[in-house]
Amino acid sequence: QVQLVESGGGLVQAGDSLRLSCVASGFALSTYAMGWFRQAPGKEREFVAAISQSNYNTVYADSVKGRFTISRDNAKNAAFLQMNSLKLEDTAAYYCAATGPRHFDISPIRSASAYNYWGQGTQVTVSS
Numbered sequence: 001q002v003q004l005v006e007s008g009g010g011l012v013q014a015g016d017s018l019r020l021s022c023v024a025s026g027f028a029l030s031t032y033a034m035g036w037f038r039q040a041p042g043k044e045r046e047f048v049a050a051i052s053q054s055n056y057n058t059v060y061a062d063s064v065k066g067r068f069t070i071s072r073d074n075a076k077n078a079a080f081l082q083m084n085s086l087k088l089e090d091t092a093a094y095y096c097a098a099t100g101p102r103h104f105d106i107s108p109i110r111s112a113s114a115y116n117y118w119g120q121g122t123q124v125t126v127s128s
Helices: none
Strands: 003-007 010-013 018-025 033-039 046-051 058-060 068-073 078-083 092-099 122-127
Touching: 003 092, 018 033, 018 092, 018 122, 033 068, 033 078, 046 068, 046 078, 058 068, 078 092
Parallel strands: 010 122
Antiparallel strands: 003 018, 018 078, 033 046, 033 092, 046 058, 068 078, 092 122
């Protein structure tokens, strides 16, 4: 059964850090590009960060650039989102997603419509 499971969310204060994890099962993450998206109450889902299937190229939303870092560990079949200097506006449910299978693909993917597997989400709440 194909599954993505996120963890690591929580309630933190502005300026704090969190590390989100996304563990895949039922497929090999090494052949997939990965992405993180988020959705705040009353708002549409938005792109946060993506990492390519090969070469580990990354791309970020302007709102998180310089504060968030996406990474992956294929040996652990997992992807991560390190979030530093959290702001109130980072409050949202965060979702990881996988698109593939891909081979020798160095392009990180921004478009949510390209992703075929999604996790259930983990809540991040930033307080003042």
